[in-house]
Amino acid sequence: MLWVEKYRPKKLEDVVISKKLLDDILKWAREWDSHRKPLLLAGPPGTGKTSLALALASSLGWGTVELNASDQRSWPVISRIVGEGVFNETLSDEGEFLSSLEGKRKVIILDEVDNLHKKEDAGGEGALLKIIRKKPLQPMILIANDLFALSRDLRNHCKVVNFRRVDYRSIVKVLQRICKLEGIRAEKDALVLIAKNSAGDLRAAINDLQAAAEGKKKLTVEDVATTIRTQQTDIFKVIQKVFKSFDPEVYSMAMLLDETPDNIIWWVSENLPLEYEGDDLLKASLV
Numbered sequence: 001m002l003w004v005e006k007y008r009p010k011k012l013e014d015v016v017i018s019k020k021l022l023d024d025i026l027k028w029a030r031e032w033d034s035h036r037k038p039l040l041l042a043g044p045p046g047t048g049k050t051s052l053a054l055a056l057a058s059s060l061g062w063g064t065v066e067l068n069a070s071d072q073r074s075w076p077v078i079s080r081i082v083g084e085g086v087f088n089e090t091l092s093d094e095g096e097f098l099s100s101l102e103g104k105r106k107v108i109i110l111d112e113v114d115n116l117h118k119k120e121d122a123g124g125e126g127a128l129l130k131i132i133r134k135k136p137l138q139p140m141i142l143i144a145n146d147l148f149a150l151s152r153d154l155r156n157h158c159k160v161v162n163f164r165r166v167d168y169r170s171i172v173k174v175l176q177r178i179c180k181l182e183g184i185r186a187e188k189d190a191l192v193l194i195a196k197n198s199a200g201d202l203r204a205a206i207n208d209l210q211a212a213a214e215g216k217k218k219l220t221v222e223d224v225a226t227t228i229r230t231q232q233t234d235i236f237k238v239i240q241k242v243f244k245s246f247d248p249e250v251y252s253m254a255m256l257l258d259e260t261p262d263n264i265i266w267w268v269s270e271n272l273p274l275e276y277e278g279d280d281l282l283k284a285s286l287v
């Protein structure tokens with residue numbers, strides 16, 4: 001099982017987030033009946049946006065419907081939820097209407113809102129705005145990596161909360177807790193190396209920890225350095241092929257790598273011309 005799922009925070013207290021942001025979000029939730037604005041969580045991947053949305057819903061006793069904005073199948077569900085419905089109607093986990101006796105409040109968690117088309121066609125940003133202007137009958141939490149890919153109009157109709165990259169010290173604490181629960185004795189520097197290498201992406205850090213430590217009793221700096229180097233070599237291999245080939249298969253290979261497109265682009269720009277550097281590079285990142 002993936003540790004990112006195994007250790008996804010269940011409770012609000014377990015989400016690493018500043019008190020200020022959490023207070024803003026709790027206020028939004030408390031006052032939802034009076035404003036009925038969507039909450040818009042924006043920020044880089046792996047910083048806890050989805051986890052926060054789920055933990056918040058669970059702490060309030062709200063059900064959840066998780067949908068992806070770029071998936072066309074989401075839209076009939078969304079418009080049913082906010083559309084012609086009678087006030088008392090609530091939803092099942094599959095997005096079906098229930099009578100108010102059977103149902104409870106459900107929050108729609110709509111991911112990848114920054115991947116919407118700008119046109120006002122079914123599923124575009126315009127369609128979402130229309131829905132929001134009608135004051136949805138259920139709370140909505142919109143999630144986007146890039147706030148500025150959204151129109152100002154959409155932003156202005158939401159309560160915006162900006163997530164930041166997670167501080168490496170907080171990442172180390174999360175990694176230490178996981179090691180403890182997995183029965184792994186980890187050198188502090190090994191965890192610091194993972195944390196700094198993750199650039200504030202806690203999902204990436206936990207994935208790296210699992211790659212380096214799963215099944216081990218002990219985790220050293222060398223274990224981590226080796227894991228990172230192997231990953232980098234894998235990425236180099238793909239990049240090398242990409243630049244030497246017009247074979248479409250290579251592009252799907254790039255997709256198979258456990259990297260976000262952003263990261264792949266970053267790697268491409270960082271590593272042209274290809275340069276292999278040794279352990280010194282890894283050691284330097286510990287300073």
Ligand SMILES: Nc1ncnc2c1ncn2[C@@H]1O[C@H](COP(=O)(O)OP(=O)(O)O)[C@@H](O)[C@H]1O
Nearest residue numbers: 004008015016045046047048049050051202203
């Ligand atoms: N702020 C955070 N606090 C606790 N765990 C986090 C946090 N951010 C990321 N994680 C870990 O990374 C995984 C992915 O986080 P997620 O909430 O899906 O990030 P996002 O939605 O911002 O991409 C979670 O399952 C959890 O294990």
Ligand SMILES: [Mg+2]
Nearest residue numbers: 049050111143
């Ligand atoms: Mg997410």
